[in-house]
Structure formats: structure tokens, C-alpha cells
Amino acid sequence: MYRVYPFSALVGQEDLKTALLLCAVDPGIGGLLIQGDKGTAKTTAVRGLAALLEEYRPLPREESLVLEGDMPGSVPLRGSILTELPLNATEDRITGSIHLESILKEGTRRFEPGLLAQAHGGILYVDEVNLLESHLVDILLDAAATGINRVEREGISISHPSQFILVGTMNPEEGDLRPQFLDRFGFTIFISGLHDLEERKEIVSRRLDFDADPEGFCDRWLEDDALTAEMLRKARENLTDIEVPESSRHLIAELCSRAGVMGHRADITLTRGARALAALVEAPAVTGNHVKAMARFVLPHRIPHSGVEGFKDLADRTEQLIGGAGGGGSAQVETGSFVPGDDGSLDDPYDNTEIPGGAAAGSLVFDHFKKKRRTSPGIPQGSPK
Ligand SMILES: Nc1ncnc2c1ncn2[C@@H]1O[C@H](COP(=O)(O)OP(=O)(O)OP(=O)(O)O)[C@@H](O)[C@H]1O
Numbered sequence: 360m361y362r363v364y365p366f367s368a369l370v371g372q373e374d375l376k377t378a379l380l381l382c383a384v385d386p387g388i389g390g391l392l393i394q395g396d397k398g399t400a401k402t403t404a405v406r407g408l409a410a411l412l413e414e415y416r417p418l419p420r421e422e423s424l425v426l427e428g429d430m431p432g433s434v435p436l437r438g439s440i441l442t443e444l445p446l447n448a449t450e451d452r453i454t455g456s457i458h459l460e461s462i463l464k465e466g467t468r469r470f471e472p473g474l475l476a477q478a479h480g481g482i483l484y485v486d487e488v489n490l491l492e493s494h495l496v497d498i499l500l501d502a503a504a505t506g507i508n509r510v511e512r513e514g515i516s517i518s519h520p521s522q523f524i525l526v527g528t529m530n531p532e533e534g535d536l537r538p539q540f541l542d543r544f545g546f547t548i549f550i551s552g553l554h555d556l557e558e559r560k561e562i563v564s565r566r567l568d569f570d571a572d573p574e575g576f577c578d579r580w581l582e583d584d585a586l587t588a589e590m591l592r593k594a595r596e597n598l599t600d601i602e603v604p605e606s607s608r609h610l611i612a613e614l615c616s617r618a619g620v621m622g623h624r625a626d627i628t629l630t631r632g633a634r635a636l637a638a639l640v641e642a643p644a645v646t647g648n649h650v651k652a653m654a655r656f657v658l659p660h661r662i663p664h665s666g667v668e669g670f671k672d673l674a675d676r677t678e679q680l681i682g683g684a685g686g687g688g689s690a691q692v693e694t695g696s697f698v699p700g701d702d703g704s705l706d707d708p709y710d711n712t713e714i715p716g717g718a719a720a721g722s723l724v725f726d727h728f729k730k731k732r733r734t735s736p737g738i739p740q741g742s743p744k
Pocket residue numbers: 364368369370371372396397398399400401402403404562565566
């Protein structure tokens with residue numbers, strides 16, 4: 360059987376893994392744009408997450424799609440949870456079209472679903488999204504934001520749900536994405552290769568182990584993938600119960616206003632991101648630390664700039680904003696109703712202690728993951744990493 364390199368076996372790149380998980384917790388975040396170097400596990404991470412979603416099914420997935428409009432009915436949903444969009448995809452292929460053969464042969468009109476139908480309930484991966492024609496990017500971002508694919512063509516109007524996790528990649532050296540498109544991607548992260556020598560060696564040895572014995576390698580990471588899926592499932596379930604207190608709302612407004620972002624999309628995405636992060640680390644409410652961590656994913660690509668500044672400069676400006684926000688400190692909120700686990704061994708995930716400058720989202724999620732793994736009865740202490 361064909362095996363996929365496990366999501367949990369990725370070395371480091373915790374922000375990348377976290378950004379992907381958060382988009383799975385709340386696809387309404389609007390998708391993730393990964394900028395960065397080649398060979399840094401972007402595709403490996405996305406395929407690993409897809410395999411995890413396929414195996415453990417932490418997210419709801421419908422069997423068929425309900426069509427509305429001029430051709431009401433339903434079409435079966437089939438295929439993989441991961442839809443990869445080819446760069447030569449046409450608008451018809453993406454949105455779906457009227458099946459010509461059925462008109463010619465049977466004289467009836469039938470809707471032929473496209474990639475936006477196939478992606479419903481899964482991941483839509485667009486490698487090198489900056490090389491895609493603008494009107495196609497527009498269609499993808501529109502569906503990602505609204506969760507609906509609308510086909511208005513040839514005198515016909517059809518719509519169907521299309522909720523997916525949009526993941527785009529781009530290498531800025533090969534061309535830019537227009538600012539109006541950048542703003543519509545919920546998160547952007549920049550990733551580069553790892554410089555820690557031990558981590559580099561670990562990447563090679565894990566890859567060679569996987570290639571030599573994919574089955575055995577995947578078995579060793581099974582428990583970690585299962586735990587990640589369980590965290591995802593719980594976070595999805597609890598998402599709308601997470602409180603966003605006034606102090607966090609204030610911090611979000613302050614950060615976005617000081618960043619000088621256009622409109623209010625950043626405020627909304629930052630709120631959704633912080634809420635998804637709180638859900639993933641099992642906190643009952645959004646704290647200042649969650650907001651600050653999410654500001655790094657939400658603000659850099661939205662800060663107005665002259666065009667000469669690279670992502671790194673904008674990330675530095677975001678750090679300055681985070682450092683100076685909230686009167687230089689945290690968004691203080693009440694400790695809420697957190698009840699430690701039965702064994703009392705988990706730290707309070709709602710810990711609102713000020714972390715100077717806030718912690719990285721990847722650290723918050725994977726520190727929590729490691730604590731859970733230590734206290735999960737089914738997980739052997741000797742599991743990898
Ligand atoms: N952090 C990592 N952990 C595990 N494997 C890694 C890591 N970084 C890179 N690799 C390995 O490097 C190889 C390249 O990874 P991958 O194809 O996912 O990169 P990519 O970022 O999608 O590249 P490209 O931009 O060229 O498409 C794979 O064999 C992958 O296993």
C-alpha cells in the first residue's frame with residue numbers, strides 16, 4: 360500500500376504545522392499562504408495532514424453535495440481529501456461546468472462538478488499560486504471565504520457548498536501576488552530550511568528510514584498522528600464555545616489599527632485565528648498570548664508597504680507592534696473556568712501569564728501537545744521525538 364510521510368514526523372516547522380491545523384479547526388480563516396524556500400517540507404506537511412484527516416476523520420465530511428439554483432439535486436462526493444490544483448486548470452475545471460455530452464446525446468443539461476466540489480470538506484492545495492491567472496485566484500479566494508461555489512455562466516446559475524482548507528505556496532522570487540489577493544489569504548507564513556545541525560541530520564535520517572520501510576516508519580508515528588487528530592476533533596467541537604473577552608477584542612483592534620491594515624478583514628481573521636488557537640490548546644477563552652501569536656500569521660502580509668520591503672521586514676514590524684501593544688503587556692482576562700485534568704498533571708492552558716512579546720503559535724500548540732502526550736495512557740513514553 361502507498362504510504363504518505365506522517366504529519367507528526369516532520370522535524371521542527373512547528374509554525375507551519377500549527378497554521379495548517381488552525382485552518383482545519385476553522386476553515387473560515389480563509390486559507391494559508393506559505394512563502395519560502397524550496398525543499399522545506401511544504402508539500403510533505405500538506406500531504407501528511409491530508410493522510411491524517413483521511414485516516415482519523417476528525418472533520419465532518421459529507422457523502423454528497425447539494426446543488427441549488429437552476430439544476431437542483433445532488434452529486435456524489437468522491438476522491439481524496441486532498442485536491443491539488445494543476446497550474447493549467449481552466450475556470451470550467453475549477454468551478455464545474457455544464458456537461459456537454461449529456462446535452463448533445465440526451466438533450467438534457469447536467470452539472471459536471473469541478474475541483475471546488477471535489478475539495479469540499481478537504482484541502483485544496485495550490486502550488487505556486489502566484490503563477491496562476493488572477494481571475495482564477497479570485498474564484499478560489501472567493502469560495503474559500505464564503506464556503507460557496509457560484510457558477511453563473513451560459514445563462515445558468517448554480518451554487519453548492521465548497522468549504523475547504525485553502526493552502527497556497529509561492530516563492531516571492533518567482534513573482535508576486537497582488538496586494539488585494541494577499542489580504543484575502545487568512546494567514547501567511549514564511550518558512551526556510553532549518554539551521555540547527557541536529558535537526559538537519561534528523562530530517563535526513565527520518566527520510567531515509569521512511570523510504571526504507573514506509574510501513575514500519577508510519578506505525579511508529581501512528582500514536583502521535585492519532586493524538587493530533589483528537590486535538591483537532593475536540594477543537595472543532597469546542598470552537599464556537601470559546602469566549603473572546605473584551606480585553607482580547609481590544610488588543611486585536613489595537614494591533615490591527617496600529618498596523619495600518621486596510622478595512623477589517625485582518626481584525627476578523629485575527630479573532631478567528633486566536634479563537635481556533637485557544638480551542639486547539641483547550642483553553643476556554645482567548646488570551647493576549649493567543650492574539651499575539653496569531654498576529655504573526657495575520658498581519659505581516661497586510662501591513663501597507665512600499666513594495667521594496669520583503670516579508671522579513673514586515674515580520675520585524677509585526678514584532679515591534681506586538682511588543683508595544685496592550686500598554687506593553689498582556690490582555691488581562693479572568694482565569695475562567697478551567698478545570699485541570701483528573702490527574703492534575705496538565706498545566707493550566709488558560710495560563711494568562713504575560714509572555715514578553717508573546718510566544719510563537721507553534722510553541723504554544725506543540726508544548727500543549729507534548730504535555731498531552733506525556734499524560735495520554737495510550738502513548739508510549741518512548742515514541743519518537
Ligand atoms: N522539516 C522536515 N521534516 C522532514 N522532512 C523534511 C523537512 N524538510 C524537508 N524535508 C524533506 O525534504 C524533501 C523535500 O520536501 P518537500 O517536497 O515537501 O518540499 P517543498 O517545500 O514542497 O518543496 P518545493 O517548494 O520544491 O515544492 C522531502 O523528502 C521531505 O521529507
